[in-house]
Amino acid sequence: MPELVLWDIDHTLMATRGLGGELWAEAFEQVTGVALREQASVTGSTERVILRETARLHDILYSDDLFGRFADALGAVHVRRAAEMRERGHALPGAAAALAALADRGVRQSVVTGNVRQAAEVKLAVFGLDAYLRLNEGAYGEDGDGRPELLRAALKRAGVASQDAVFLGDTPADVAGGREAGVRVVAVATGKTSASDLRAAGAHFVLEGLSDTGRALAAIGV
Known part of the structure; x- marks a missing residue:
């Protein structure tokens, strides 16, 4: 065992059921000031890699500080919309x-x-x-x-x-x-x-x- x-x-x-992508887009715009146009592949990836590649797609300079602020924002939006996640997921x-x-x-x-x-x-x-x-x-x-x-x-x-x-x-x-x-x-x-x-x-x-x-x-x- x-x-x-x-x-x-x-x-x-x-x-x-799609809510994860909405929360991701909300956090991305919050920390970058740029509306999400395209997200890098998420299947089997990590948030750090997804953010780095998505930032590149939007001509945004990636940094560890950006990731730290994004992680905080993404966590906070999950907390705020937890009830919606319970309903939809x-x-x-x-x-x-x-x-x-x-x-x-x-x-x-x-x-x-x-x-x-x-x-x-x-x-x-x-x-x-x-x-x-x-x-x-x-x-x-x-x-x-x-x-x-x-x-x-x-x-x-x-x-x-x-x-x-x-x-x-x-x-x-x-x-x-x-x-x-x-x-x-x-x-x-x-x-x-x-x-x-x-x-x-x-x-x-x-x-x-x-x-x-x-x-x-x-x-x-x-």
């Missing part, structure tokens, strides 16, 4: 049950996500998932550019060796990042990537979703 299970958030545990089928089942078995759980921490905390709280997770042992968009870096940060915080952890995500970037970090990867085909493409990317196990709690636990190794 793994010592630590790490979860991606968006399209693995929940969906915000939802936890994915089986997500809460899988988290609860792992918690019942004493498995430590946290998140590895490209979201900035405050935004991640709001999303998890809105859908009642935060109670199962040790958020101080996770890693967030502030912690690096890519999944391998974030996973290593989470493992270090949790004091767990890579071979004793499992990571669940929905993108080829999640799969590649997990393999590079040396953790077992269970891919969930609840995002834009098909199960066959997640297998081709190198996932150790692929689930169509989390609705079958028993199957999810077996894939995780519990």
Whole structure:
């Protein structure tokens, strides 16, 4: 049984039905003074990379200070519009049950996500998932550019060796990042990537979703 299970958030545990993009655009305009015309690819990426590439598309000079102000603004807009997120978004089928089942078995759980921490905390709280997770042992968009870096940060915080952890995500970037970090990867085909493409990317196990709690636990190794 793994010592630590790490979860991606968006399209693995929940969906915000387009609201995430609206909140991102609002924070971007707030800190840059420029209306968002085009956003860089977000699939499997981190907020730091998305902001850097989106700033370039708008001829805006990127800096760590810009990212810091953007992270604060993005977190704040998530707090302010949390009720709207609850109305428009939802936890994915089986997500809460899988988290609860792992918690019942004493498995430590946290998140590895490209979201900035405050935004991640709001999303998890809105859908009642935060109670199962040790958020101080996770890693967030502030912690690096890519999944391998974030996973290593989470493992270090949790004091767990890579071979004793499992990571669940929905993108080829999640799969590649997990393999590079040396953790077992269970891919969930609840995002834009098909199960066959997640297998081709190198996932150790692929689930169509989390609705079958028993199957999810077996894939995780519990």
